[in-house]
Amino acid sequence: MTPDIKIRVADLNFSYRDRTILQDVSVEFPEKTITALTGSSGAGKSTFLMTLNRLWENIPNAQMQGTVEIKLQNQFRDIYAPDLAVTELRKMVATVFQVPNPLPMSIRKNVAFPLKLSGERSRGLVDEKIEQALKMANLWDEVKDRLNEDARNLSGGQQQRLCIARALVLEPEVLLLDEPTSSLDQASTAVIEDLLLKLKDRLTILIVSHHPEQVKRIADKVVEFTDGRIITAP
Amino acid sequence: MKRYRELIAERVFLLSALASSAITVAILVFMVFMGLPLLKQGGLYQLLLKPWAPFQGSFGIYPMIIGTGAISLLSLLFAFPLSLGCSFLIGSIAPPSVSKWFRRLIELMTGIPTVIYGFVGVFLLVPIVRELFGSGSGLCILTAALVLGIMITPTMTLFFCDSFDRIPKAYLDAADALGASPVQKLLYVILPAAKQGMINGVILSLGRAVGDTLIALMLAGNSVRVAESVLEPARTLTAHIALVIAADYESPEFRSIFACGVVLYLFTMAVTFLVRYLTFSKDQTV
Amino acid sequence: MRYRSLERLTIIFAWLTGLLLLSAVSLLLGYLFIKGYQSVNLTLIFGDASPLRAILLQERVFNGLFPAIVGTLILVLLSVFWAIPIGMATGIYLAEYASPRAKRVLDAFFDVLSGIPSIVIGLFGFAFAVFLHKHYSDRIGPCLLISSIALSFLVLPYIIRTTQASLEGIPRETRLTALALGATKFQNIFLVLIPRSLTGIMSGIILAIGRCAEDTAVIMLTGAVASTGLPRSLFAQYEALPFYIYYISSQYADRAELMQGYGASIILILLCAVLFSVAYGIRKGLTHFALYRP
Numbered sequence: 001m002t003p004d005i006k007i008r009v010a011d012l013n014f015s016y017r018d019r020t021i022l023q024d025v026s027v028e029f030p031e032k033t034i035t036a037l038t039g040s041s042g043a044g045k046s047t048f049l050m051t052l053n054r055l056w057e058n059i060p061n062a063q064m065q066g067t068v069e070i071k072l073q074n075q076f077r078d079i080y081a082p083d084l085a086v087t088e089l090r091k092m093v094a095t096v097f098q099v100p101n102p103l104p105m106s107i108r109k110n111v112a113f114p115l116k117l118s119g120e121r122s123r124g125l126v127d128e129k130i131e132q133a134l135k136m137a138n139l140w141d142e143v144k145d146r147l148n149e150d151a152r153n154l155s156g157g158q159q160q161r162l163c164i165a166r167a168l169v170l171e172p173e174v175l176l177l178d179e180p181t182s183s184l185d186q187a188s189t190a191v192i193e194d195l196l197l198k199l200k201d202r203l204t205i206l207i208v209s210h211h212p213e214q215v216k217r218i219a220d221k222v223v224e225f226t227d228g229r230i231i232t233a234p
Numbered sequence: 235m236k237r238y239r240e241l242i243a244e245r246v247f248l249l250s251a252l253a254s255s256a257i258t259v260a261i262l263v264f265m266v267f268m269g270l271p272l273l274k275q276g277g278l279y280q281l282l283l284k285p286w287a288p289f290q291g292s293f294g295i296y297p298m299i300i301g302t303g304a305i306s307l308l309s310l311l312f313a314f315p316l317s318l319g320c321s322f323l324i325g326s327i328a329p330p331s332v333s334k335w336f337r338r339l340i341e342l343m344t345g346i347p348t349v350i351y352g353f354v355g356v357f358l359l360v361p362i363v364r365e366l367f368g369s370g371s372g373l374c375i376l377t378a379a380l381v382l383g384i385m386i387t388p389t390m391t392l393f394f395c396d397s398f399d400r401i402p403k404a405y406l407d408a409a410d411a412l413g414a415s416p417v418q419k420l421l422y423v424i425l426p427a428a429k430q431g432m433i434n435g436v437i438l439s440l441g442r443a444v445g446d447t448l449i450a451l452m453l454a455g456n457s458v459r460v461a462e463s464v465l466e467p468a469r470t471l472t473a474h475i476a477l478v479i480a481a482d483y484e485s486p487e488f489r490s491i492f493a494c495g496v497v498l499y500l501f502t503m504a505v506t507f508l509v510r511y512l513t514f515s516k517d518q519t520v
Numbered sequence: 521m522r523y524r525s526l527e528r529l530t531i532i533f534a535w536l537t538g539l540l541l542l543s544a545v546s547l548l549l550g551y552l553f554i555k556g557y558q559s560v561n562l563t564l565i566f567g568d569a570s571p572l573r574a575i576l577l578q579e580r581v582f583n584g585l586f587p588a589i590v591g592t593l594i595l596v597l598l599s600v601f602w603a604i605p606i607g608m609a610t611g612i613y614l615a616e617y618a619s620p621r622a623k624r625v626l627d628a629f630f631d632v633l634s635g636i637p638s639i640v641i642g643l644f645g646f647a648f649a650v651f652l653h654k655h656y657s658d659r660i661g662p663c664l665l666i667s668s669i670a671l672s673f674l675v676l677p678y679i680i681r682t683t684q685a686s687l688e689g690i691p692r693e694t695r696l697t698a699l700a701l702g703a704t705k706f707q708n709i710f711l712v713l714i715p716r717s718l719t720g721i722m723s724g725i726i727l728a729i730g731r732c733a734e735d736t737a738v739i740m741l742t743g744a745v746a747s748t749g750l751p752r753s754l755f756a757q758y759e760a761l762p763f764y765i766y767y768i769s770s771q772y773a774d775r776a777e778l779m780q781g782y783g784a785s786i787i788l789i790l791l792c793a794v795l796f797s798v799a800y801g802i803r804k805g806l807t808h809f810a811l812y813r814p
Contacts, residue, residue, distance in 0.1 A: 055410060090413035097411070101404035104427055114412045116422060119524050166412065243706045247617055250609030254680065255629035257673050261636065261644045268647055319537025327534045336538065338800070343545055345796035347734030349762045350785050354548050356769045357555075384544050391541075417527045438635075445637030447737040452769055472639045472737070479646060479741055492647070495640045502635040510631065 006031040006174065006204040007052065008076070012066035014047055014228075016059065021047045023228045029221075031071070034196060034205045036215040039225030045208045046098075048225070049176045052206070053093045054079065054086050072173060091118065093174040094167035099183055100159035102151035102166075107143050110151045110162060114170045129169055137165035138195050157188025164195065175199065177207040181214070193218050262499050269492030281493050286458040293490040297460045299497065301468035305378050305450055306443035308464065312383030313390050313439065320387070321394035326420040337395065343388040352452035355381040360453065367465050373455035376464040382449045390439040397431025398424055434509045441505040445498065447472035471498055552789070556782025564783040565589065580749055585784055587750050591664075591758040594751060595739070596732040598668035599675065603728060607676050608721065611683025616709055634677030642741035645670030649742065662743035665754040670738050675728035682724025686717030726799035730792050736762040746771070761788045 007029040014022035022044045029035050037045045050056040051064060069076045072092050079089050091114065102110050111130045120126055130147075134140040139161040143154070151162055160180055167175060177196075181189040196205055196218055209215050215222055224231050272293065273281060284294025320340065324333045359381060364372030401424055409419040447470075455467020456477060469477070471494040478491045566574050567584030574581050581587060610630075614623055645666050652660045660666075690713055698712045699705075714721075744763040751758035761784055768781030 053411065055407070058410060087413040087415045087418075090411060095411035097404070097407060099404065101408045103405055103408055103423060113409075113422065117412060117414050117418050163408075166408075170413075240704055240706050243709075244617055247609050247613035250606045251613040251618070251626055254606060254610045254633070254676055255626055257676070258629045258633040258636075261640065261673075264644055264647060265640070315533075316537050316541055319534045320541055322530065322534035323538045327531055328538070340541075341800055342793065342796055345730055345734075345792045346545075346548075347736075347762055347788055347792055349734070349736045349765045350552070350789055351548065353765050353769050353781065353785050354551055358547070358551050384541075384548070387541055415527070417531050421527065421530060441635050445635070445639075447637065447639040448766065452766065472637055475639050475643050476737065476740060479643075491643065495643050498637050498640050502637065502640075503632050506628070506631045506635050510628065 004031045004071075005029070006071050007206075008067075008069040009051075010067045010069075012048075012051060012064070012068070014044070014051060014056070014064045015062070016047075017061045021228055022051075025066070025228075025230055027223060027230055029204060029206060031204050032200055032202070033220040034200050034207060034218050035221045035223060036219035037206060037208045037223050037225060038210070038212075038215060041210075043225040044228045045225050046178050049095070049178055049206065049208060052079070052174070052176060053090050053095055055090075055095065057086070070174060087117075091170045092172050093176065094170070094172035096160070096163050096167055096175070096177045096180050098179045100156060100163050102154070102159050102162055105151065106148045107151045107154070107162060108147040111166050111169055114166060118170065133165040133169040134162075136168050136199070137161045138191060138198075139165055155188070157184050157191060160184060160188070160192060161195065164192070168199075172203060174204045174206070177205065179208050179210060182210065189214070262496070265492050265495040265499060269489055269496055272486055272489035272493060281490070282497075285460070286490075288487055293486045295471065295474065295490060295494055295497070297458050298469050298471045298474045298494060300460050301375070301450075301454065302444055302470040302472070304375050304461065304464070304468060305382060305454060305470055306440060308375065308379035309382035309386065309443050310436070310440055312380060313387045313443075314436065316383070316387045317390035317394055317435075317439075320391040321398065322420055324391070324395050325398040325424060326416045337392075340388045340391050344392065346385075348385065348446060348448045349452075351381050351385045352448045355449065355453045363465075369465060370467070371455065373453060373467050374465050375454060375461055375468050378450050378454035378468075379464070381453055382443055382446060385446070385449060386439050386442050389442060390435055393435025393438060394428075394432055397428040397435060400431060401427045430512060434512055437505055437509055437512075441502060444501060445472065447476055451476055549789070552782065552785055556779065556786050559779040559783035560786050564780060565787075577750070582749075585761070585764070585780065585787065587748070588759040588761045588764045588784065589787070590750055591744070591760045592733055592762070595664065595668055595671065595758065595760060596729055598664070598754075599671035599732045600725060600729055602669060602672035603676050603679055604725060607679030607728075608683050610676075611680045611721075612687065612709060612714075614680065614684045615687035616705070616713070630677050630680055633673070634681075637737070638674055638735055639737040639741070641670050641674050642738035644673075645738065645742040659755060661755075662741070662757065663755045664743060664751050664758045667739050667742040667744065667758075670742050671732050671735060674735065674738060675731050678728045678731065679721070679724050682727070683717070683721050686720025687713055689720070690716055723799045726795055730795040730799065733795065734762055734788065734792055736766050739763055740766065761791075 005028050009028070010026045012022055012025040013020070025048065037048065039045055047056065051068060052070070056062050056064065068079050070079055070093065071077075072089075077084055079093075103113060105113075108130060111133055112126050115126050115129060120129075131140060131144075134143065139158060142158060143162075151159065154162060160183075164175075164180075181192055184192070193214065196207070199205065200220075207219070209219075281294055282299065283296050284292050286292065286294055286297055320336070324337045324340070328336060355377065359377055360372035362372075363374065363377045364370070405423050405427060406419065409423045414423070450470040451473040454470065454473065456469045456473055457467035458469055459466075461468040475491045475494050478487055562571055563584065565571070565581075565585050567581050567586070569579045569581045569584065569586075573579040574584075574586055610626075614626060618626060646662055649660060649662045649666045694712065694716065695708070698708045703711065739760050740763055743757045744760045745757045746759070746764065746767040748757050748759055765781055765784050765788065768777060768784070772778045772781060
């Protein structure tokens with residue numbers, strides 16, 4: 001059975017300060033799988049992730065051509081179309097960064113933050129979703145008694161799982177991870193890898209990774225970048 | 235030879251630094267020294283809390299302290315919301331091109347000479363206030379505070395923008411990636427994280443407002459009575475110094491302006507050390 | 521939806537305040553220019569005298585701004601002349617020599633200095649002049665020299681801070697290059713570090729110039745007068761643009777004098793606008809440091 005396609009990228013070109021970063025990238029990603037993006041540093045993997053949630057638009061002097069379509073709510077949509085608000089897109093295409101970036105607030109408020117952004121006010125519902133997300137991120141048992149502590153007091157691995165929980169709380173359809181374990185030790189890495197394998201039943205995961213073993217352990221599919229092009233797309 | 239040159243250079247730099255810092259001390263010492271005779275005569279209580287009535291031999295600077303407080307606090311009341319809104323606009327709400335242009339404009343505004351604000355205030359705002367409230371000459375606390383408020387707004391706005399700029403990029407990225415709109419990013423991420431810096435900005439702006447001479451001198455009416463409403467004239471410590479300077483050098487009137495100088499100096503010091511304390515004390519969690 | 525309405529209100533509030541500030545400032549400048557543009561001409565500056573002969577100092581200008589403009593220029597040049605060497609040397613000491621402890625202490629001094637109201641510095645200058653007058657020479661009183669020294673105190677922090685900031689902003693690699701080639705610390709500072717930070721220091725100097733040109737509080741206590749002609753020596757009183765504007769606003773006798781006040785304001789504002797544009801053009805980041813005084 002061939003899985004359904006979730007993301008379709010066609011003829012993508014990206015440049016920064018007149019330097020080409022991505023060139024003629026066309027690729028598809030299947031639904032509910034983990035795809036690893038590999039390649040040497042500077043090959044354009046992280047940039048590619050940023051074209052899927054439009055985060056690159058914050059970078060001055062950057063330019064992009066091409067189309068990106070993602071199946072959102074069972075319907076393929078051009079994510080650069082004017083009728084799709086960028087804030088809506090980012091709620092459905094969540095991102096986890098290389099270095100954990102909890103906001104300077106309590107654990108609870110960090111996870112509740114996206115709910116606050118979408119205007120959710122019911123305290124009961126918020127608490128319920130926080131618990132759900134933290135459980136999904138395998139963090140609940142470690143933090144349930146200290147939800148009001150500053151999130152920056154958590155260990156690096158916990159912080160990263162908190163960021164994943166925060167990304168999951170709005171129930172996104174796609175999860176983008178940019179080398180999420182590169183700043184973590186082996187044990188924390190293993191925890192996060194297990195977590196990703198568990199999550200793939202629910203959503204489509206794209207992960208940038210430098211470690212061949214990690215790719216082997218978790219990826220269903222590998223896309224390799226070299227000098228802004230894709231060389232293997234089986 | 236080379237060794238000597240190194241040593242001499244270092245000594246010269248050190249001496250310059252010492253000389254520059256000596257100026258700071260010298261100013262205070264001189265003020266205290268000149269104001270001392272009056273202090274001995276009547277005591278601190280008399281000086282700070284008595285009214286100014288030279289013909290009755292009373293040289294208290296109490297009315298000026300009240301005048302300074304009223305005008306600077308009222309001006310802050312005008313300037314704070316204005317600066318807050320303008321820094322919101324620059325920090326996140328306006329599109330980048332507008333925000334850049336607006337910020338440059340505000341930077342230029344900090345360069346408008348104070349005397350110009352005063353001059354236009356005298357000929358434009360004073361008649362308006364006079365007509366509008368139909369009492370007095372239009373030279374009053376309100377007029378001075380309005381103009382002073384406009385004058386410190388650009389500075390305060392830049393202080394605020396500056397504390398926005400210091401927020402770690404990771405926080406902003408996190409908010410962006412979670413789909414926060416610009417105004418949400420501002421309200422829920424930038425503002426809480428920049429609070430400390432913004433408090434510093436307000437304190438420093440208060441320092442500027444208290445230290446300004448020309449606007450109060452030109453627009454507040456300079457009455458030595460304690461004002462009962464904002465539509466009455468008042469005199470600030472700074473304006474008092476400017477107005478009394480012409481008197482006889484030995485007179486108690488003349489001595490009293492050094493008391494004003496000392497009060498202003500000590501206030502400056504308090505502001506500086508408060509800001510330094512707040513800056514150096516640990517980051518606070520939101 | 522409480523959050524939504526809060527957000528919407530914030531947006532409206534921000535645009536309103538921006539508009540308000542903008543209109544306040546356009547009102548200020550517009551009023552000045554519309555009322556005063558007619559008076560800006562050569563007669564405003566030179567009065568009845570011939571411009572060329574006035575500039576060559578062959579003819580005195582009695583009813584023009586020429587003496588005030590010249591007075592302001594000389595004052596600015598003198599003040600900056602005193603402030604630059606000691607300010608730069610202090611900045612260099614702070615950035616390159618001072619121990620962290622010494623730096624903290626000195627920083628506190630300069631933070632206080634930069635916050636002292638200008639009228640207090642003016643009062644200091646005035647009292648100092650009186651002191652000299654009583655104890656040393658009858659010839660010394662409030663004068664150009666005293667004013668310029670007091671003003672140099674006022675702007676010293678600007679020059680110290682910009683020098684320090686631009687030196688500290690130089691990356692480590694650049695710092696080490698000359699040292700690795702056998703340069704001494706002093707050579708490194710003068711041949712590599714200072715030239716690298718000149719633009720930053722320049723912007724500090726220009727800010728200082730602007731501050732000297734616009735200040736009224738210091739000079740009104742230390743020797744500026746409404747009418748005396750060109751200053752004859754360092755120990756003479758002098759005219760200056762900002763003081764003239766202040767004087768006119770309270771003492772103008774007739775419409776013609778008032779119009780001169782408008783004209784003088786326009787000239788002063790243009791002067792400051794030019795200075796600030798240049799300073800911000802050179803380097804906008806550093807000016808912030810001077811402004812913020814962390």
